[in-house]
Amino acid sequence: MLNCSKRLWASSLIFCLTYAETGYTAELEISGKIGVEGRYFVNEPLLQSQLDQTQASLVIEPELYWQSDDGSKSFTFKPFYRKDSQDTARSHGDIRELSYVYASDNGWEMRTGIRKEFWGVTEFQHLVDVINQTDTVEDFDGEDKLGQLMINYSGVYDWGILDVFVLPNFRERTFPGVDGRLRAPIIIDEDNVSYESSKEDEHIDLAIRWSHSVGNIDIGTHWFRGTNREPILHLDVGADGQTPALLQYYQQMEQVGLDAQMIAGDTLWKLETIYRNTNTENHWATQAGFEHTLYGVFDSVVDLGLLMEHSWDSRGEGDENEVTTNFQNDLYVGARLAINDAQSSELLMGIGTDLEHNASSFIFEFTRRVGNSIKVSADIRIIQSSESSDLLYGLKEDDHLQLTMDWYF
Amino acid sequence: MLFIKNTLKAHLSKQVLPVVLLVSTFTISFGVVAETPEEQGLAISKEAKNRDKGWQDNSANMRMVLRNKQGEESVREIVTKTLEVENDGDKALTIFNQPRDVKGTAFLSFSHPVGPDDQWLYLPALKRVKRISSSNKSGPFMGTEFSFEDLSSFEVEKYTYKYIGDETLNGLDNFVVEQYPVDENSGYTRRIVWLDKDEYRIQKTDFYDRKNSLLKTLTFQDYQQYLSKYWRANKAEMINHQTGKSTTLEWTNYAFKTGLQDADFNRNALKRAK
Numbered sequence: 001m002l003n004c005s006k007r008l009w010a011s012s013l014i015f016c017l018t019y020a021e022t023g024y025t026a027e028l029e030i031s032g033k034i035g036v037e038g039r040y041f042v043n044e045p046l047l048q049s050q051l052d053q054t055q056a057s058l059v060i061e062p063e064l065y066w067q068s069d070d071g072s073k074s075f076t077f078k079p080f081y082r083k084d085s086q087d088t089a090r091s092h093g094d095i096r097e098l099s100y101v102y103a104s105d106n107g108w109e110m111r112t113g114i115r116k117e118f119w120g121v122t123e124f125q126h127l128v129d130v131i132n133q134t135d136t137v138e139d140f141d142g143e144d145k146l147g148q149l150m151i152n153y154s155g156v157y158d159w160g161i162l163d164v165f166v167l168p169n170f171r172e173r174t175f176p177g178v179d180g181r182l183r184a185p186i187i188i189d190e191d192n193v194s195y196e197s198s199k200e201d202e203h204i205d206l207a208i209r210w211s212h213s214v215g216n217i218d219i220g221t222h223w224f225r226g227t228n229r230e231p232i233l234h235l236d237v238g239a240d241g242q243t244p245a246l247l248q249y250y251q252q253m254e255q256v257g258l259d260a261q262m263i264a265g266d267t268l269w270k271l272e273t274i275y276r277n278t279n280t281e282n283h284w285a286t287q288a289g290f291e292h293t294l295y296g297v298f299d300s301v302v303d304l305g306l307l308m309e310h311s312w313d314s315r316g317e318g319d320e321n322e323v324t325t326n327f328q329n330d331l332y333v334g335a336r337l338a339i340n341d342a343q344s345s346e347l348l349m350g351i352g353t354d355l356e357h358n359a360s361s362f363i364f365e366f367t368r369r370v371g372n373s374i375k376v377s378a379d380i381r382i383i384q385s386s387e388s389s390d391l392l393y394g395l396k397e398d399d400h401l402q403l404t405m406d407w408y409f
Numbered sequence: 410m411l412f413i414k415n416t417l418k419a420h421l422s423k424q425v426l427p428v429v430l431l432v433s434t435f436t437i438s439f440g441v442v443a444e445t446p447e448e449q450g451l452a453i454s455k456e457a458k459n460r461d462k463g464w465q466d467n468s469a470n471m472r473m474v475l476r477n478k479q480g481e482e483s484v485r486e487i488v489t490k491t492l493e494v495e496n497d498g499d500k501a502l503t504i505f506n507q508p509r510d511v512k513g514t515a516f517l518s519f520s521h522p523v524g525p526d527d528q529w530l531y532l533p534a535l536k537r538v539k540r541i542s543s544s545n546k547s548g549p550f551m552g553t554e555f556s557f558e559d560l561s562s563f564e565v566e567k568y569t570y571k572y573i574g575d576e577t578l579n580g581l582d583n584f585v586v587e588q589y590p591v592d593e594n595s596g597y598t599r600r601i602v603w604l605d606k607d608e609y610r611i612q613k614t615d616f617y618d619r620k621n622s623l624l625k626t627l628t629f630q631d632y633q634q635y636l637s638k639y640w641r642a643n644k645a646e647m648i649n650h651q652t653g654k655s656t657t658l659e660w661t662n663y664a665f666k667t668g669l670q671d672a673d674f675n676r677n678a679l680k681r682a683k
Contacts, residue, residue, distance in 0.1 A: 029683075031512055065683060074683070103681060107672045118536040143535070156675050213527070213676070218540055263525075263540045295545045296596075303548060342475050342483040342552040344511075372484055375510045408509030 032062035032078075035406035041181055046397040049178045051086035058083045059406075061096065074101045078147075082138065089177025089190070090137045096147045107156040114147035117165070119209065119220060121261040121270040122287045124309050124332040124352060128222060128257040128272045131207065133171040133229050140182045140395070141363075146171045160212030167205035170227045172248065184394045189238050189245040195227070196251045196279065203227050203252070219260045228253040228278060251278045267292045270309070284314040285327065291336075305336035307350070317356050326392065329355045343369040359385035359392045377404045450570025450586045457609040458565050464639050466492045466669035470662045473553050478653040484508070485551050491562070492669050498522055499562040500674040504682045505551075515682040517674065518543075522566035531679045538676050547596025554625060554647040554656040556596055559616075567591055573601070578612050581605040597624075608632075610640045618651075625649050635665050 039055040064077040078097035084090035099113030117131040132145035149169040176183040197203040205226020231248035238245035257274035289309030311327035334350035353360040364380040379402040385392040473485040486507035498520030513533035526543040546558040568588040603613040618624040631643035
């Protein structure tokens with residue numbers, strides 16, 4: 001983790017110097033957010049080492065942005081830091097973005113530096129989204145990502161948008177520490193990481209994506225070859241030579257995938273599917289579903305969105321010895337209520353349930369703006385599992401309420 | 410041609426010479442007999458659209474101030490970029506700057522005179538482009554008193570029309586035309602539009618909800634002419650009669666023929682927008 005950050009900072013510095021040379025004098029725009037977060041866990045922890053029932057943290061994420069007068073060149077710097085009161089591993093920083101984008105008149109762009117690239121259309125799992133590593137310690141829903149160093153060519157053609165990615169630096173996944181809740185019962189060792197590739201985290205990954213909009217359909221396909229963002233965790237002992245620990249092993253993988261969304265009236269149909277090939281296995285996985293919106297329900301301006309998705313994975317459910325995936329045959333239903341008021345109040349509820357064994361999770365999110373620049377949110381997450389092979393099993397005592405207040409500037 | 414006769418008639422009715430008035434009215438009325446109020450309404454609307462053609466592209470900053478009954482205010486700031494498309498609806502890019510929590514959120518829309526528009530929303534925190542249903546015409550835009558259809562480009566095919574008379578407003582002579590939305594997803598049964606006879610600028614619009622009661626009134630102020638042809642208001646106010654809420658709009662930095670192209674209105678441009 002430390003090594004990684006150091007290397008990132010170093011490359012950032014070189015990057016800054018390179019672009020400082022070019023001598024642009026346009027004004028810099030500063031924005032961003034500062035936030036506080038509090039978590040209350042309903043139950044005592046599963047393990048003694050874990051924090052008790054309350055956890056507080058502070059987060060800062062400023063963004064510096066510069067754009068040339070004609071809009072063809074832009075520069076973005078977005079550092080991030082969270083200070084956690086309990087979990088030392090969750091006190092972490094990252095460069096979410098440090099990039100320079102050149103957009104030509106002829107419809108192509110060159111994007112260089114640390115960036116985030118999102119692919120995908122579904123809500124409950126992001127299968128095709130493979131460019132950035134997940135910042136699991138930030139939140140356990142997998143939506144937070146670490147910045148990825150890249151060179152990205154993006155060209156707009158009559159036949160669609162073509163993206164080529166060269167990814168020279170791999171980021172290891174973040175995990176909660178010994179003190180943290182919302183983690184596996186056995187601690188994941190962050191210091192003793194191994195790779196299939198002899199180049200380790202300097203293996204140069206490649207990706208190509210084609211995406212296009214035709215009528216009411218948006219479609220995308222991709223090919224990716226490089227380090228699998230998902231580590232294989234194997235049981236061993238930690239640095240002290242006796243405490244059991246899960247060691248991370250990052251394989252090489254080759255993946256092809258397809259994502260599509262189709263709007264038909266008030267219904268948005270979504271599909272993501274991948275075929276992944278590693279040294280030890282090949283598998284298919286799919287996430288598919290829809291979102292149907294009822295506009296102006298109850299004779300008001302409130303919109304009600306109904307969501308349903310199903311996930312399937314050819315590896316099936318694992319057992320105690322081989323945990324495979326959490327999404328092998330799961331059903332998700334959700335509802336999104338947009339109040340459409342001046343405060344942009346919104347309510348989201350979702351239930352995910354494993355159709356093959358007893359495990360389910362429930363999320364509830366409420367967000368609302370206060371004044372012009374403060375956003376508050378309340379999240380409730382309930383996790384239930386009775387099967388020790390299920391990845392949610394370790395989280396079964398971690399039902400919690402999370403309150404967040406972010407000030408945007 | 411139909412329309413010119415109407416204008417003539419309207420202008421002539423202001424004449425004070427009784428004889429001229431009598432003769433003229435007779436002649437003109439004769440010509441108008443074949444012309445139904447529906448045809449007149451359509452002709453006025455076509456002329457309004459024709460007079461506003463050929464601007465190619467424009468950009469502007471828009472500030473929206475939302476007020477509730479208690480007078481509490483909330484501010485939205487957006488930048489709009491629009492490209493005129495021949496034989497189709499406009500392409501538009503809307504970029505949010507205020508409130509700060511949605512800064513960088515951008516909305517791309519390809520409108521079509523007939524059939525659903527193509528719309529995408531870019532969420533900068535997730536770097537995600539989401540397809541949006543365009544059948545949500547009547548929903549409020551960013552919590553304002555403007556619905557999505559109120560802010561979409563005017564296309565003649567979107568309504569059927571009826572000319573219902575003349576009225577003086579803001580010291581100007583106006584045509585008053587009723588518009589009936591073709592789209593069944595519209596939140597209105599009808600709109601009544603006041604267009605001044607000199608320049609065909611909308612002075613006022615009354616919106617009637619699905620139950621046909623007066624819902625909102627939109628007024629435009631401070632029209633300014635650009636490129637010696639195109640009129641744009643500097644201010645507008647939408648008042649909701651049923652809730653007592655209102656939203657005022659102020660436009661600044663209006664620019665026309667800025668050189669925007671098709672390439673500035675795609676999913677990559679949406680991600681780049683700030």
